[in-house]
Amino acid sequence: MGAPLNDRSQNILEAIVEDYIRTAEPIGSRAITKRHAFDLSPATVRNVMADLEEMGFLVSPHTSAGRIPTEKGYQYYVESLLQVNDLPAEFRNSLEEGSRFDGKSMENVMQEVGNLLSGISRYTGLVMAPRFNSTVFRQIEFVRLSKGRLLVIFVSESGLVQNKVIEPGIDFSHRDLETITNYLNHRLPGMTIAQVRERIAVELREEQSRLNKLQKQALELSDQALQGDVAEQVYVAGTSHMLEQPEFTSPDSMMKIMRTLESKQQLIDLLDCSQTARGVQIFIGSQSAHSEIEGCSLIAAPFSGNKGAVGTLGVIGPIRMNYSQVIPIVDFTASLVSRILDRES
Amino acid sequence: MGAPLNDRSQNILEAIVEDYIRTAEPIGSRAITKRHAFDLSPATVRNVMADLEEMGFLVSPHTSAGRIPTEKGYQYYVESLLQVNDLPAEFRNSLEEGSRFDGKSMENVMQEVGNLLSGISRYTGLVMAPRFNSTVFRQIEFVRLSKGRLLVIFVSESGLVQNKVIEPGIDFSHRDLETITNYLNHRLPGMTIAQVRERIAVELREEQSRLNKLQKQALELSDQALQGDVAEQVYVAGTSHMLEQPEFTSPDSMMKIMRTLESKQQLIDLLDCSQTARGVQIFIGSQSAHSEIEGCSLIAAPFSGNKGAVGTLGVIGPIRMNYSQVIPIVDFTASLVSRILDRES
DNA sequence: ATTAGCACTCACTTGCGTTGAGTGCTAAAG
DNA sequence: CTTTAGCACTCAACGCAAGTGAGTGCTAAT
CATH class of the missing domain: 1.10.10.10 (Winged helix-like DNA-binding domain superfamily/Winged helix DNA-binding domain)
Structure with missing residues (x-):
């Protein structure tokens, strides 16, 4: 062609x-x-x-x-x-300004980045945090909430925090937990969550005999803690900008688009496409896959810390989108977020 | 009248x-x-x-x-x-079903509860997590991310987790952090975050002389960690149900309502009203305060664990809302969430 | 106190002519 | 052979007028 x-x-x-x-x-x-x-x-x-x-x-x-x-x-x-515009200095500034992370959690930063993307582009901003399973394990903590109920907290190299409540069969004492925590925190760092899980499985299988009881329990516990994929986190910002677009003035299309933006799963599927690619990717209309988002284009770019945590961010808008303006926004923001993740290590 | x-x-x-x-x-x-x-x-x-x-x-x-x-x-x-209907068993079941929290974090539970509220009522569900400042402190952890950059993790009695990144002036060693963590975790539990902050201020002022260097640093560090109110977390679910309402068919009103639902702060203000009250509260139209949500009613109820963490949840819909159906939904859900929070302790 | 009857109101629909931006085609000009 | 002027044609959009019908308020009879 x-x-x-x-x-x-x-x-x-x-x-x-x-x-x-x-x-x-x-x-x-x-x-x-x-x-x-x-x-x-x-x-x-x-x-x-x-x-x-x-x-x-x-x-x-x-x-x-x-x-x-x-x-x-x-x-x-x-x-x-298309010739891509330079990113105006004011946008660059407000992006750098807004993504200061002192005193914020990583989730806050992601949310904030979404807000900035949508605020500056005047379309809808998307940020998908790195999949937890692919991030590098840094630290684990257990908090005993009640008899038999534990809160597990994972921290990744890039400063992401995930927590979940689990119910192991056994009621561990404070002391036990401390020992287990120490044991795990000495052995696991540096691997991705996926690798950690594999390692645990192997050790439980092959080194059964050489482990003492508490070590075995530690492994079993962390196995349970890591079980079940943690759902991806997607932050969506500025959905109402979509409704401002003349192509979506009809009530029907408004409902359709809002439903789509509400269903995180569809957005995850969308953003997943550009996860692996390098640099800004542009999906125009039906190019954006199987997806139900008729009449929309997506401009997305992956970001990643040097420790391999990979997420995606982007802007979604009508096909009739201002590509020359949005592309540099997405590009710059992705590298900005990468820089933030890097700085953590 | x-x-x-x-x-x-x-x-x-x-x-x-x-x-x-x-x-x-x-x-x-x-x-x-x-x-x-x-x-x-x-x-x-x-x-x-x-x-x-x-x-x-x-x-x-x-x-x-x-x-x-x-x-x-x-x-x-x-x-x-109005005579309030009983909550149909199927709804009761799916609520109880859906709020199983094994393997989920508290945030997941809140989000899920929002989804359930909106799914069952077919209006928009709101959940405001307990303000962190009013929750009872349980545990604090520090993770050293990089030179001079710390990740602080708080856990409350009710299993809520908050984290943030701070940059204290000093670069603490792993050992120091461990000591500080232990020191704080022995002294602070049982108080609300607000009380903790007060206590720290007092000690720093009055007991200066009696503290060793590390203790002083510990206090200063936790002071910084607790500084700055953590933003309230609001989970909004089923916004598109709003657009299904015949009163909001005009593009203008659709945009207006979506903008409102997007601005977390307005929702927080709204939900704050029923924070202190007991039981289900109903705000009809302009009763729902200064707020910009014309044409809407809010049915809300506070929930609370026995440890005092108080949040609010509710359903927002058009004034022409099915009160007799929604009231029991909100009522039951609030007590359900209270039960969940309680179980943690 | 209630009801049947009736004139009246007014949003909503339908149909019709007008308007005007824009097209495709053809034939002349460069 | 490319470009342009001219012209007939198309069709969404707008405005207007008449018709329709659900619903009202008032009055007089029950």
Whole structure:
């Protein structure tokens, strides 16, 4: 699908896409010649537009309206025509300002980053915290809540904290717990949670005989503590910006979009795609997979500390999204968050 | 404003409110006589309705429409006419089912409870976790993240966990931290966070001379750790149910309501009102304070463990809300959560 | 006190003509 | 061969008028 477009067609396509992104209204041939100083008559532009339509870059909603870009049109625009703006200094500042983390927990930081993403882009901001299972274990603590009920707290290298309540069969004493905690905290750091689990399984199987009772209990306990994948954390911010978009003015589409943004799982699936990739990724319309988010595009980028904790953040908005503005925002924010995670180690 | 309403007027008012809650459409005199077996002609009902309108319980949107309840009408209905249904067993079951907390953190439980509230009521569920400052301190842990950067983890009696990153001036060694942790964990449990802070301030002021260096550092460190109120946590679930309500079909009102539900602070203010009260509280329309939530009612109840941690949960929906169904849901859920918090101790 | 009857009101719907932005086609001009 | 001017055509959107019907308030009869 190379680029069988000559310069003039490209210019016109670019003009249409950009005007449409601004106005959200079908662009007519006259409007083009007026707004941009091509030395062409509307009729010529019409011919070019007819060609672009035939090639699948444009459609007209009805005979007597202007043209709007198709998904393919946007894709071509993003891949070949778009020039990304620099991130304005004010945005850069408020991002750096807002992500100071002194006195905040990592969760707060993630939430705050989501708010910043949405506030600056004026679309909806998404942040998916690193999957806990892939983060590097740093420390574990047990708190005895009541008879037989324990609170387990994990801390990862990157400063993420997770906790859960478990009910092991045995009622450990304060002393036991302390010993177990020490034992585990000396042996486990440096591995990912996944590796830790594997290690525990191996030791329980193969070294049974060489372990004393408490060591065995320690392993069994941490096995239970690590059981069950911890659900991903997604922070969504600025959902109401979505409703401000003219493409979602109908009550129906408003409900649809809000339902989608409410279902964390769908968002996780979406963001997972760009987990592994490097740098900013752009999913335009139905490119964003199986997903139910019709009419939306996603600009996402992974972030990661040097200890391997990988999360994803991004901005979701209508296909008619201001790509040139949002891309640098996402890009910069991702590296910012990476920097924050790194600083922890 | 006593009750200058005779039985017949009451019955008719009740019928109108309940029919309107069901249909969301103005109720006419004929509809009343048809749907309910009062032995009255439409004309009589009309007379009564005119009286009720004069008294401020009803209004008609325009001359040739039926009547709808005013806020005052709802208030009278809720206070004097409403009979609360029992909570259907299926709801009770799914609530009890869903709030099993084994393997979940308290935050997960709160979130889950929000989901249940909204899922069952089909309105929007709110849960405000206990303010951390008012919870009883149980344990503190320090994790050294990097040079000069500490992660502090607090655990409250009720199993709530909070963490934050701080940067004390000094770079404590692992050993120091252990000592400090032990020192604090022996002295502080049993007090609320607020009390702890006070105590620390007093000791630092009055017992300066009697403390060794590490003890002093311990106190200073925990002072910093406790500084700054931790933001309240509000869990909001099922916001899209709001958009399903016929009163919010216009794009404008949809945006308005979503913006409100997005701003945690407004919700906190709202829920704070019922923090101190006992049992289910009902805020109808503008009763729900200064707040911007026009056209909404809130049904809320505080929950609390025996250790004093107090939170609030509730359901928010249109004024035309199914009070008789939602009240028992909120009531039961609040006591359920209280039970969960209690069980921890 | 209640009810039947009746004139009246007014949001809502339907249909119809007008408007205007925009198109595609054709034929002339460069 | 490309570009442009001209023109007939299309069709969503807007506004207006008439018709419809649910519901009311008032009056007079029961």
